Each structure stands twice: as structure tokens, then as C-alpha cells.
Amino acid sequence: MTNAARADEFWDALWRREREFMESGEKELRHGTSFVAVSTIAGQFYCEYKVENEFAFGEVPTEAKDQGTDLHDELIPFEPITEKQFAELVGRKEPSYAVLHVWGTVGGLRLVGTPDHIVWSEGRPLWLVELKTTRGDPASLWPDQMNQTLIYGLLLELMGFDCSRLKLALVRLRAGELTDEDRQLWMERVSTHLQAGTLAELEAEYRSAMKVHLLAHDRATAEASAMEKQGYWLGQREATSSESPGKCRACEYSSVCPKSLFRPP
Numbered sequence: 447m448t449n450a451a452r453a454d455e456f457w458d459a460l461w462r463r464e465r466e467f468m469e470s471g472e473k474e475l476r477h478g479t480s481f482v483a484v485s486t487i488a489g490q491f492y493c494e495y496k497v498e499n500e501f502a503f504g505e506v507p508t509e510a511k512d513q514g515t516d517l518h519d520e521l522i523p524f525e526p527i528t529e530k531q532f533a534e535l536v537g538r539k540e541p542s543y544a545v546l547h548v549w550g551t552v553g554g555l556r557l558v559g560t561p562d563h564i565v566w567s568e569g570r571p572l573w574l575v576e577l578k579t580t581r582g583d584p585a586s587l588w589p590d591q592m593n594q595t596l597i598y599g600l601l602l603e604l605m606g607f608d609c610s611r612l613k614l615a616l617v618r619l620r621a622g623e624l625t626d627e628d629r630q631l632w633m634e635r636v637s638t639h640l641q642a643g644t645l646a647e648l649e650a651e652y653r654s655a656m657k658v659h660l661l662a663h664d665r666a667t668a669e670a671s672a673m674e675k676q677g678y679w680l681g682q683r684e685a686t687s688s689e690s691p692g693k694c695r696a697c698e699y700s701s702v703c704p705k706s707l708f709r710p711p
């Protein structure tokens with residue numbers, strides 16, 4: 447079989463498996479759900495009770511969330527392409543940029559998500575980049591964001607991609623400090639510096655506005671972090687809640703949450 451025929455077979459099987467996976471969900475998890483978003487698992491590392499509140503009260507919009515979403519769209523613009531175009535694009539030797547939905551079963555949970563940015567070469571993911579905007583210190587590395595990035599890497603591997611050269615980058619950015627030009631060129635610049643190994647230069651350019659946290663793709667650690675949160679979804683235990691009044695103060699559910707350690711005056 448030629449390499450091209452082997453690649454076609456891989457992609458056909460991948461898209462077929464994805465459709466089967468998405469159709470397979472029984473509503474057997476907590477809250478009658480079939481799938482758990484990787485971002486929700488990540489949120490459990492901040493406070494699991496937020497998930498309870500989200501189902502009880504709905505998602506609460508905040509200014510920071512709205513600004514973060516707008517900025518994501520600005521920094522990482524995308525246009526939809528077909529499965530065939532995706533396979534052709536990421537199959538090239540020269541690095542290409544494209545994201546896809548990631549999915550897979552870990553510890554009985556059907557996980558789904560979409561990373562922010564992936565750099566590919568010859569059908570292999572080289573860099574998975576997750577962007578987080580912050581008003582605080584970009585140098586801080588939080589467990590929720592770290593685990594989200596690790597689990598995306600795990601799902602790429604479970605989907606069957608060769609992840610032997612995969613590295614993960616969690617970029618924390620104080621976006622208010624970016625110029626219009628910075629915003630337009632951001633994705634290209636980050637990708638180029640990641641591949642060239644010149645991150646110090648990039649961080650110096652953005653001064654204190656950006657920190658790139660490099661993480662190793664680590665299947666075992668990523669599996670362990672999903673397993674740590676699995677019992678809640680399988681109904682084996684109740685939700686834990688924050689022990690930090692500071693977290694509750696910053697939480698959009700603090701005025702309605704029965705577990706809140708902070709009450710607004």
C-alpha cells in the first residue's frame with residue numbers, strides 16, 4: 447500500500463469513528479448528559495460546585511468571559527474547511543495550522559473539546575496551543591488550565607495521531623496590552639517562535655503581557671487528572687466545593703451558591 451493510500455485509510459477511519467462516537471452517547475452521566483467537555487473537567491479543578499451551579503442556574507455571563515471570547519476570535523480567526531481539505535492541509539511537510547474537535551473515552555467518560563490552535567506536519571501534531579487571557583499575572587500556572595491542555599493532548603493520542611513529537615504550550619496573555627498589529631499577527635508569531643525555539647525572544651517582545659508555559663505531552667498524567675474527576679460524573683460521589691474564600695469572591699455564583707464562603711455585602 448502506498449503512503450497516500452495509507453493516509454486516506456487513516457482519515458476515512460478517523461471520521462467514521464468520530465461519527466460513531468458522537469452517536470454513541472447514552473444520557474447516563476450526572477445531569478443526564480452523554481458527553482463531558484474537557485473545559486468542564488478543567489473547571490472542576492477550580493471548584494467542582496461550579497458545575498452544579500451551572501446546571502442549577504445556567505451559565506452566568508461576565509464581562510471577563512465576554513471579552514475573553516471576543517479576543518479569542520480576534521487572535522485565532524478560523525474558517526471552516528472540509529474533512530478532505532483538513533487531511534490535505536495537515537498532511538503537508540511544511541508546518542500548517544488547523545484545529546479539529548478532539549474526543550475519546552477516558553475512565554468511562556466520553557470527553558469532547560476543541561483546542562485553540564494546533565501546528566501540524568506530515569499528519570502529526572507538533573504543537574497544541576491553548577490560549578488563556580487574564581487580567582492577572584501571566585506567569586501564574588493554574589491546575590485547571592494545565593489539566594485542560596494535558597487532556598487535549600491525551601485525546602489527540604487516543605484518536606490515533608502520532609504524538610511522539612507533540613509538545614503543549616499554554617499561553618497566558620494580558621490582552622489589553624496588545625496593539626492592533628499584535629492581535630492580527632499573534633497566532634503566526636506564536637507558532638513561528640514555538641517552532642524556532644525562540645520563546646524568550648517572543649516573551650521579551652511582549653514584556654510582562656505574555657507567558658508561554660511549556661508542558662510535556664504526558665498521557666499518564668492526563669489520564670490521572672480525568673480519572674480524578676470521573677467519580678462526580680458517574681454518580682459515585684457528590685461535588686466537592688472550594689475551600690478558598692478568595693475563589694468564592696471571584697466566582698460568578700457567589701451570591702446564589704449554597705456552598706459559597708463569601709457573601710457580597
Ligand code: SF4
Nearest residue numbers: 493496694697703706
Ligand atoms: S461560590 Fe465558591 S463554592 Fe460556590 S461555586 Fe463558586 S467557588 Fe465554588
